[in-house]
Amino acid sequence: MKIHEFQAKDLFRNFGIPVPSGKLATTPGQAVDNAKSIPGPPWVVKAQIHAGGRGKGGGVRLVRSLEEMSKAADAILSNPLITPQTGPAGQKVRQILIEEGLDIDREFYLGIVIDRKLESPVMIFSQAGGMEIEEVSAQHPELVLIESIDSAQGFMPYQARNFFYALDPMPDKKVFKEFSATMTRLYKLFLAKDCSLVEINPLVLTKSGSVVALDAKINFDDNALFRQKEIAQLHDPYEMDELEVKAAESNLNYIRLDGNIGAMVNGAGLAMATMDIIKLAGAEPANFLDVGGGASEEMVTNGLKIILSDERVKAILINIFGGIMRCDVLARGVVKAAKEVKINVPLIVRLEGTNVKEGREILKNSDLDFSVAQDIEEAARMVAKQVS
Amino acid sequence: MGILVDENTKVVVQGITGNEGTFHTKQMLDYGTNIVAGVTPGKGGEEVEGVPVLNRVKDAVDIYSANTSCIFVPPPFAADAMIEAADAGIDVIVCITEGIPTLDMIKAVTFIRKCGAVLIGPNTPGIISPGKTKVGIMPGHVHKQGGIGVLSRSGTLTYEVVDQLTRVGLGQSTCIGLGGDPIVGASFVDHLRRFKEDTETKGVVLIGEIGGTAEEEAAEYIEEEFDKPVAAFIAGQTAPPGRRMGHAGAIISGGKGKAEDKIHAFKSHGITVVLNLGQLGKTALQVFT
Numbered sequence: 001m002k003i004h005e006f007q008a009k010d011l012f013r014n015f016g017i018p019v020p021s022g023k024l025a026t027t028p029g030q031a032v033d034n035a036k037s038i039p040g041p042p043w044v045v046k047a048q049i050h051a052g053g054r055g056k057g058g059g060v061r062l063v064r065s066l067e068e069m070s071k072a073a074d075a076i077l078s079n080p081l082i083t084p085q086t087g088p089a090g091q092k093v094r095q096i097l098i099e100e101g102l103d104i105d106r107e108f109y110l111g112i113v114i115d116r117k118l119e120s121p122v123m124i125f126s127q128a129g130g131m132e133i134e135e136v137s138a139q140h141p142e143l144v145l146i147e148s149i150d151s152a153q154g155f156m157p158y159q160a161r162n163f164f165y166a167l168d169p170m171p172d173k174k175v176f177k178e179f180s181a182t183m184t185r186l187y188k189l190f191l192a193k194d195c196s197l198v199e200i201n202p203l204v205l206t207k208s209g210s211v212v213a214l215d216a217k218i219n220f221d222d223n224a225l226f227r228q229k230e231i232a233q234l235h236d237p238y239e240m241d242e243l244e245v246k247a248a249e250s251n252l253n254y255i256r257l258d259g260n261i262g263a264m265v266n267g268a269g270l271a272m273a274t275m276d277i278i279k280l281a282g283a284e285p286a287n288f289l290d291v292g293g294g295a296s297e298e299m300v301t302n303g304l305k306i307i308l309s310d311e312r313v314k315a316i317l318i319n320i321f322g323g324i325m326r327c328d329v330l331a332r333g334v335v336k337a338a339k340e341v342k343i344n345v346p347l348i349v350r351l352e353g354t355n356v357k358e359g360r361e362i363l364k365n366s367d368l369d370f371s372v373a374q375d376i377e378e379a380a381r382m383v384a385k386q387v388s
Numbered sequence: 389m390g391i392l393v394d395e396n397t398k399v400v401v402q403g404i405t406g407n408e409g410t411f412h413t414k415q416m417l418d419y420g421t422n423i424v425a426g427v428t429p430g431k432g433g434e435e436v437e438g439v440p441v442l443n444r445v446k447d448a449v450d451i452y453s454a455n456t457s458c459i460f461v462p463p464p465f466a467a468d469a470m471i472e473a474a475d476a477g478i479d480v481i482v483c484i485t486e487g488i489p490t491l492d493m494i495k496a497v498t499f500i501r502k503c504g505a506v507l508i509g510p511n512t513p514g515i516i517s518p519g520k521t522k523v524g525i526m527p528g529h530v531h532k533q534g535g536i537g538v539l540s541r542s543g544t545l546t547y548e549v550v551d552q553l554t555r556v557g558l559g560q561s562t563c564i565g566l567g568g569d570p571i572v573g574a575s576f577v578d579h580l581r582r583f584k585e586d587t588e589t590k591g592v593v594l595i596g597e598i599g600g601t602a603e604e605e606a607a608e609y610i611e612e613e614f615d616k617p618v619a620a621f622i623a624g625q626t627a628p629p630g631r632r633m634g635h636a637g638a639i640i641s642g643g644k645g646k647a648e649d650k651i652h653a654f655k656s657h658g659i660t661v662v663l664n665l666g667q668l669g670k671t672a673l674q675v676f677t
Contacts, residue, residue, distance in 0.1 A: 085630075114490055116570050116600040116637070119497055134642050151494050194489055223569075223636060224489035226464060253634040257626075268568065268634025269542025269597055272623040273665045276647075279626045280664055288627070290634040321544045321551070323513075323527040352551065354527055376548070377666025 001220045003234045004048040006097045008198075008216035015189040017182055017200075018212045022099035024048070031073035032066050034098045041065060042101035045072045047093040050239045052217075053083035059093065062101060069098070094238060102212060106171065107202035109133050110183065112149075112190045114197075121149045121190060123183060125163040129202035155187040171205060178211040193231055194224030243306055250302040252291060259284025261383055262307035262316040262345075264300070266291050266325065274319045277376060281384035286313050300333030305341050315346045315386035317379055320353075327351045327359030335366045346371065346386045350379035389588035390517035390562040391537070391579065392480050392506060393456060397521045400448035400478070401426045402469045403460035404436045408484070412460065412525050413437050419528040421521045424452035445469075445476040458514065458523045459483040466510065467492035474503040481573070482523045483509035490636075493571040500573060507573020511635065512565035513543040524565070526550075534559015535590035536676060537583040539576055541566050541597050541637070545623060549595055552669030558676060561589040568635030570599070576606035580614055591617040591676040593668075596650055598624035599638045603650040611657035619675045621662045622650045 009019040023034040035043050047059030054060050059081045061072040073096055080090030107129030115122045128136045128143045137144045145166055147159040160180035164170075182203065190198050197219040204214045225232045237245050247254030253268060257275075261283045265271035268290045275285040287307065291299040307313055320330050334349065350373040351359045363370050373379035399416070403409040404426025414437050417423055423439050425448040432443035440452075448454040457478045461469040466485040473481045481500065488510050500507045508515050514524010519533035526543075530551045536558050540546040546565055553560065564579055566572050576594060583589045592614075596603035603622065610618050625647040627633050629640040640646050654661045662671045 114494075114570060116602075117605075119494055119571055121494075151491075151498060191491065194491055196490065221490045222632070223463065223487045224491070227489070255628070255631050255633065257628065265544075267542065267544030268638060269540070269545030269595070269623050270548055272597060272627055272633055272638070273545055273548075273621075275626045276623065277665050285626060288631075288633055321548045323525075323530075323544060323547050353530065353547065375666055377664065380666070 001222055001225065001231070001235055002050045002239070003218055003220070004050065004095070004236065005046065005216050006048055006095070007234050008218040009213070011189060011193065011218065012213055012216055015185045017185050017189070018210065019216065020099045020102055020212060020214065022097050025073065025096050025098055026077075026094060028070045028073040028077065031096060031098050032070050035066060035069050038098060039100040043069060044099045044101050045069065045076060046097040046099065047076050047081050048095040048097055049081060049086070049091045049093055051083050051085035051091055053085050054081065057081050057083035057086070057090075059083065091239075102204065102214070103207040104204045105207045106205045108204070109136070109201045110186065110203045111197065111199040111201070112186060112195070115148065118148050120151060121187070123147045123149060123155060123159065123187065127167050129204070133201065149187065155184055160184070172209065175205060175209055175211060182211055182213070193218075194221045194228050195219065196221045243310060247289070247306050250299070250306075252289065252299065252303055252306065254306055255288040256310070257285050257287055259286045260312050260314040260387055262286050262310065262313040263319065264289050264291060264303045264307060264316070265319045266321065266330075270319065270321060274317065274376070277380040278317065278383065281380035283384035283387050286310055297329060297333035297336060300330060301337035301340060304334070304337040308341050308343065313345060315383050316343070316348065317383040318347070318349045319376060319379060320351050322351065322353030322355060322359065326355040327353055328355045328362055331359035331362040335362060335368060338366070338368045343368070346383075348373055348379055348383045350376060389586050390520060391582040391586050391589070392562065392564070393515050393523055394517050394520045397422060397456045397523065398452065398454050399423045399456050399458055399523055400445060400452070400454035401439070401458050401460065402445065402473065403462075404428055404439065404441055405431050405434065406460055409460035410436050413439060415525070415528070416458070416522055419522045421523065424448065424454050445472045445478065449476045449478065454478065456480040456523055457482065459485060461485060463487040463489070467496045470496045470507065471499050474500040474505045479505055480523075481505055481507045482512065482514045483507065483573075484512060484514060484525060485509070486511040486568070488569065490569070490571055493569065497571060497573055508564060509567040509572060511569045512567040512572075513546060515562065515564045517562045518560050526563070526565075530554060531563065532559040534561065535588060536560050536672070537586070537589040537592040538563035538595070539566060539579050539592060540564070540595035541568055541635070542595060542623065543568075546595060548665070549593060549621065549668055553593065553672055556669040556673045558669075558672055561586060566602075568637050570637040572637075575602050577609045580606060580609060584614055584616070589616065591619070593672060594618055594620045596620065596622045597635070597638050598627050598633065598640050598647050599635070599645040601644065604653040607653040607657040607659060610659055617675050619660045619662060619668070619672050620654045621665065621668055622647045
């Protein structure tokens with residue numbers, strides 16, 4: 001799960017990680033009012049959306065007067081913000097963060113992620129702050145320093161020294177204490193809140209010698225939300241596609257894509273492989289939809305309803321491999337769903353596995369208009385033909 | 389032969405009194421799995437499908453000589469269950485549970501490794517040596533005893549692949565679901581090392597997906613040390629970056645974990661990659677015969 005920058009900075013404050021003074025606003029008027037109680041000018045206006053690259057799309061602006069503040073806030077709030085990560089339609093900005101502008105001496109990168117191969121959290125530090133860390137890593141790998149964190153030991157003081165004493169040029173040694181404390185606190189936050197990623201880019205050293213988190217990004221482990229109730233409440237449904245919100249309410253794994261073939265599959269791996277084979281057949285999937293390895297009749301019904309409410313869908317492929325879940329049960333689910341919602345696009349069904357004969361029989365005997373495919377390859381070909 | 393589980397496997401089912409635990413205990417018994425005990429703390433003394441229920445895994449090992457555990461315990465308690473099994477001396481721990489916090493898994497895998505046990509999963513369909521034993525939730529009837537090892541990060545996709553293999557007459561020695569989470573107990577390479585030593589296994593089908601670099605590491609190992617034929621399939625060529633595709637571990641992040649990189653890794657190490665899932669059975673027949 002992702003949260004907004006201002007929410008992440010609230011968490012930073014709670015863990016003693018220094019952030020600039022700032023306030024949230026939803027209108028230009030409120031932005032101006034808020035600025036009056038924040039040190040400045042200059043101030044910074046920052047669009048609060050999850051997608052990265054906000055600066056490139058004009059979502060982060062430096063202003064030097066209340067008048068400029070009003071204009072900048074209005075500009076950001078009135079048009080969808082297009083960044084390299086939002087897609088061409090952009091993302092509507094509903095909230096902006098007003099912050100004091102700082103006198104920056106140097107910018108660094110500091111982050112923690114889970115390294116799957118090392119099976120541990122790793123802290124990443126770079127003196128090339130303010131740039132995408134993936135870019136730095138590709139162009140100047142020597143500037144990206146990594147310390148693996150042992151779960152029994154925690155983040156150790158020597159690891160902070162490994163980072164600090166590699167800096168070139170070295171900052172005043174007096175600021176080491178602040179660097180080290182920020183790192184230790186960030187790891188404490190990572191553990192306490194079940195994060196999957198925390199990132200400060202840039203972490204800045206101001207001209208007056210303070211270490212401040214100028215930006216803040218936190219992702220959380222979805223699997224741990226059951227024990228992070230306060231974090232779960234930070235979720236912003238406006239950031240999600242409306243069909244994705246609906247699917248989540250029915251416990252369905254659904255992701256909207258750009259094509260026009262709706263696909264419903266049981267199991268995540270098979271669902272991905274089905275999307276791939278649709279593409280191989282020359283068409284584009286409209287979605288990823290996993291109704292679960294052991295899908296119930298209800299899940300199948302709900303899944304089909306979601307696909308049908310996507311107006312771009314021109315044909316539907318249902319691919320079910322009955323394992324423990326029997327094909328006849330699934331066929332009944334499809335028939336029931338088809339009765340509840342009008343299916344106005346061609347429907348191709350491929351069933352395999354346990355009780356496949358009974359399942360196909362049920363489909364055949366229903367008065368609904370299905371095409372039955374014998375195998376996954378034929379299914380993909382048949383569905384692609386519908387849109388070619 | 390086959391690896392990790394066979395006719396000598398004695399299973400304890402942790403979480404046996406829950407819906408899933410009870411249902412799959414029956415399925416496993418029907419397949420012929422030797423389930424010696426179940427564990428649900430506080431329900432010791434009961435019986436499920438004729439299997440005695442105990443309070444502690446330790447008792448399943450001491451009294452019934454269990455050597456393998458199959459875990460159906462809910463996510464908040466699953467790490468404790470895995471660590472309990474390892475501490476009790478269980479050799480192979482199969483954790484079916486989906487949705488365990490990553491930080492719990494980091495602690496669990498570290499401890500389990502220290503004990504010398506093998507962890508399969510979590511978020512796995514389990515492990516089966518067809519004709520001998522099944523420890524997990526896969527449909528037994530699509531499998532057939534034979535010489536192909538199957539390694540996968542997925543569930544139903546594996547059933548699809550195994551079904552195709554069986555249809556073209558290629559039986560399986562052992563099929564293992566590694567698990568769909570970011571942190572799992574054993575990697576492709578860990579199991580490939582075992583298949584290498586297994587005389588029954590003549591070749592391996594490897595089913596990967598987006599996320600992480602386990603496939604790239606497998607490709608490198610196969611070229612350097614693995615002397616049996618391999619066919620690979622990678623799911624998620626059309627998956628968008630930054631989105632979690634059902635499995636917690638199936639996500640392209642920071643430009644890493646893309647299907648095309650994995651496919652390229654296999655090809656550049658001389659390994660056959662099946663691009664069309666519908667062709668897997670036929671291609672496997674060419675690779676293995």
